[in-house]
Amino acid sequence: MRTxxxxxxxxxxxxxxxxxCAHWTERVHSSYLxxxxxxxxxxxxxxxxxxxxxxxxxxxACDRRTFVEQAPGLTRRHGRVTERLxxxxxxxxxxxxxxxxxxxxQVMGIxxxxxxxxxxxxxxxxxxxxxxRAVGVDDFALRRGHVYGTVVIDAETHQVLELLPxxxxxxxxPWLAAHPGIEVxxxxxxxxxxxxxxxxxxxxxxxxxxxxxxxNIATAVEKAVADHRSCLRDLPPPSPEPxxxxxxxxxxAPGQEAETDDPTGKFxxxxxxxxxxxxxxxxxxxxxxxxxxxxxxxxxxxxxxARAARWQDMVKxxxxxxxxxxxxxxxxxxxxxxxxxxxxxxDP
Numbered sequence: 274m275r276t277x278x279x280x281x282x283x284x285x286x287x288x289x290x291x292x293x294c295a296h297w298t299e300r301v302h303s304s305y306l307x308x309x310x311x312x313x314x315x316x317x318x319x320x321x322x323x324x325x326x327x328x329x330x331x332x333x334a335c336d337r338r339t340f341v342e343q344a345p346g347l348t349r350r351h352g353r354v355t356e357r358l359x360x361x362x363x364x365x366x367x368x369x370x371x372x373x374x375x376x377x378x379q380v381m382g383i384x385x386x387x388x389x390x391x392x393x394x395x396x397x398x399x400x401x402x403x404x405x406r407a408v409g410v411d412d413f414a415l416r417r418g419h420v421y422g423t424v425v426i427d428a429e430t431h432q433v434l435e436l437l438p439x440x441x442x443x444x445x446x447p448w449l450a451a452h453p454g455i456e457v458x459x460x461x462x463x464x465x466x467x468x469x470x471x472x473x474x475x476x477x478x479x480x481x482x483x484x485x486x487x488x489n490i491a492t493a494v495e496k497a498v499a500d501h502r503s504c505l506r507d508l509p510p511p512s513p514e515p516x517x518x519x520x521x522x523x524x525x526a527p528g529q530e531a532e533t534d535d536p537t538g539k540f541x542x543x544x545x546x547x548x549x550x551x552x553x554x555x556x557x558x559x560x561x562x563x564x565x566x567x568x569x570x571x572x573x574x575x576x577x578x579a580r581a582a583r584w585q586d587m588v589k590x591x592x593x594x595x596x597x598x599x600x601x602x603x604x605x606x607x608x609x610x611x612x613x614x615x616x617x618x619x620d621p
Contacts (some may be wrong), residue, residue, distance in 0.1 A: 294337075300329035302339050309347075310354045312361060313382030321355065323348065356381070363397055366390035403427075405434060407457035408468050409482065412440040423466075428459055442469040449473035461485045539586075547583035551575060 304326045311319045320547045327341050347355055362385055365374045368542045371387035373503075378385045407428040412421045413436075423437040423445055443466045449455065450473040458477045460466045463484055470479050561579060565572045581587050599606075 294330070294332045294335040296332040297336065298328050298331050300331060302329050309352065309383070310358055312355070312358050318382060318384070342370070359393060362390055363393040366394040367397075367422045371395075392495040400432075404454045405452060406454060406496060407459065408434065408452075408455055409459040410445065410462070410470075411461055411482070428457065441465045442472065445469035446473040449477075462489070515540075524617055544587040548578050548581060548587060551578040555579060 289373045304324055307321075307325055309322045309323060311321050311388055313319055313334050313335075323344065325341050325344075327339050329339055341350075345348065349356065350357070361599060362383065364376055365383075367382075368374070369390075370376050370594050374390045375387045378390070405427045409428045411424055411426075411428040413424050414420070415422050424433060425435040425437070425445075425448065426432065427434055435448055435484070437448065440463070445466060446469040449469060453474075453476075455474050455477050458466075458470050458474060460470065460479060461481050461482060463509050467479065470477060478543045509585065550568070551564060554567070559567070561575050562572060564570075564579075565575045568575070
């Protein structure tokens with residue numbers, strides 16, 4: 274990547290104060306050039322040449338002998354990038370994190386690595402904590418099956434408020450007592466959390482979270498079914514259900530036939546209307562392919578209606594029973610079923 278034109282700048286001539294003791298001095302020790310990395314300009318890497326001055330500290334009680342002036346808003350101590358480049362990398366790290374952020378930065382012309390982006394994110398100050406009104410409390414695994422902690426989340430902003438090292442009442446109660454503005458506590462059914470809420474936040478309304486409600490319902494239903502499993506053997510055999518009627522001939526797969534013989538059913542009405550429609554279009558001189566394109570049907574469906582002389586031929590039961598590998602053994606299975614009276618079990 275080509276480098277933009279180098280330019281040199283110098284901070285204001287006002288003597289700065291020493292960073293530790295804030296003592297102002299005018300004794301210049303020396304000057305040198307700094308080359309902090311900056312945001313790219315028009316796709317080219319920009320190179321800054323910043324001349325800074327080193328001063329003597331004249332305060333007798335200060336341990337620092339010399340110090341270097343900083344350009345406010347541009348550089349910081351021990352920093353090799355400008356503040357605006359630091360802010361850009363922090364934004365990329367928050368949005369894309371490690372490797373993905375590094376690839377995006379490379380496209381933007383910023384030379385960085387995934388670890389640098391992660392460090393920029395970790396250097397960001399923590400957001401200002403607000404007084405939560407509704408919180409969610411649950412446990413999380415530090416080491417699954419061995420060590421667990423407690424996470425407290427703001428139920429309105431979905432931001433993590435605190436990570437506690439234990440999941441007992443003695444750990445959660447002090448945190449709740451330090452936040453008297455809490456009005457709602459959403460928690461699981463753990464007795465430790467209930468005890469902490471009753472002790473440290475009696476003014477808060479305790480509600481169960483949705484996940485544990487569904488989990489409790491599923492557990493109760495499973496237990497009820499298991500307790501009444503023996504009742505299922507006494508149920509009468511189900512009555513045979515009627516064969517399902519076809520929705521429309523256009524949805525039938527090629528080669529399939531209607532399985533109903535009822536000429537007054539829903540399929541019969543549609544078959545009569547579709548048969549009349551197809552033969553009317555044939556009488557107008559349209560081809561089978563043209564009718565299929567016009568009606569949006571399959572060509573084989575139109576062909577079956579065209580070949581049928583009467584619409585009643587479309588509703589006659591012509592389904593064929595396909596052979597099954599179980600057919601040779603059905604008589605034996607029927608005899609065995611009759612001998613056991615419908616009760617299936619293992620021979621003693």
